[in-house]
Amino acid sequence: MSVNYFGADSTSATLSIELTEMGTRPVSAEITDDLEDVFADYDRVSVKVVQSSAGPPVSDYPFAMQVFSEDPAVLAGATGELADFIRDIDLSSENEVTEVAVFNLETLTKLDGRRFAEVKAKFSNPEDSAGLLEIQEQVTAEFDEGRLEDLNLESDALGFDFGQESENLSSFQSAAFALIVALIAMYGLLVLQFNSFLQPVLVFLAIPFSFVGLFPGLVLTGNASAFLS
Known part of the structure; x- marks a missing residue:
C-alpha cells in the first residue's frame, strides 16, 4: 500500500491511497519463508517461524x-x-x-x-x-x-x-452442507460405475486412511493444521 498526501489547507486535505492487488499480496507462507531466510544467517540463534493459522487474524473481541x-x-x-x-x-x-x-x-x-x-x-x-x-x-x-x-x-x-467470525461460522456450515452433497453425488456415481450398492461403501471406508498422510503433509509444507488448510 502506498499513501500520498497532496495540498491541504485549514478546510480540506487530499489523500491518495493505492492498495496492492489481492493477487500480488504476500501470503503467510511466503512471509514465513522470507523470515526463515533472514534468520538463517544467525549462527548463535535458533529461530523457528511457523504460520499460526490459516485465514484472517482473530478479532480482539470475537x-x-x-x-x-x-x-x-x-x-x-x-x-x-x-x-x-x-x-x-x-x-x-x-x-x-x-x-x-x-x-x-x-x-x-x-x-x-x-x-x-x-x-x-x-x-x-x-x-x-x-x-x-x-x-x-x-x-x-x-x-x-x-x-x-x-x-x-x-x-x-x-x-x-x-463480523469475520460470522463469516467463518457461515463458511463452516456451508462447507459441511457441500461435503454432504458431494458425498451423496460421489456415491451415486460409484453406484453407476460398479453397478452395485455395496462396493461404493467399501470405497468410502478407505477415506479415513487419507488422514494418515494429511497432517504430516501439512507440517512438512509449513501449513497450519487448521480447517481452511
Whole structure:
C-alpha cells in the first residue's frame, strides 16, 4: 500500500491511497519463508517461524452483539445489563469470558437506519468459536420478548453480527452442507460405475486412511493444521 498526501489547507486535505492487488499480496507462507531466510544467517540463534493459522487474524473481541434503540438512555441501560449478564456466563468448555465492553454509546451509529450500540466480549481462547454460539443462545434465552419490554426495547432490538467470525461460522456450515452433497453425488456415481450398492461403501471406508498422510503433509509444507488448510 502506498499513501500520498497532496495540498491541504485549514478546510480540506487530499489523500491518495493505492492498495496492492489481492493477487500480488504476500501470503503467510511466503512471509514465513522470507523470515526463515533472514534468520538463517544467525549462527548463535535458533529461530523457528511457523504460520499460526490459516485465514484472517482473530478479532480482539470475537463476540459482538448489537442493541437497537433511538433512545440513548435506553441503550445505556440495556447494554449495561447485557454486559453484566455476559460477564457472569460460565461456558461449558474450558474457554472463559475475560472482558466485556460496550461501544458506540457516545456516538450516533446506525445500521439500516436504526441507531445501535454494541456489547463485545473477549475470550481466554479467541479461536474457539463455540463460545460465540453458546453466549448467543444464553442471551437469547434470558432476554426474551418480556425482558426486552421491561428494558423498553422492541422485540427485534437484539442483533448478533460477529463480523469475520460470522463469516467463518457461515463458511463452516456451508462447507459441511457441500461435503454432504458431494458425498451423496460421489456415491451415486460409484453406484453407476460398479453397478452395485455395496462396493461404493467399501470405497468410502478407505477415506479415513487419507488422514494418515494429511497432517504430516501439512507440517512438512509449513501449513497450519487448521480447517481452511
